[in-house]
Amino acid sequence: MASIVEYNERKAAENAYPERIISPPQPNDCCFSGMKQLGDVEEDGNWLYVYKRCRVCGYTVRNFLMMSPKALRKMRGGILRGLN
């Protein structure tokens, strides 16, 4: 699945989550303390992630949290089959 974040230094930062986010291409000093989660946890392939956006400059990243429960089950199933 494609990211909804567009990194563009010529456009002003914009938060049109969940359709679109325009982010500066690089984080700034403010981003270390200003990041805030947008919306709910989402799933992309085997991973769960959230979008985090800086309240000050609008810098946005996809923050991967952990493998999805579905992917973990599939992996565990593969390991068990491998033992037989």
Ligand SMILES: [Zn+2]
């Ligand atoms: Zn920032």
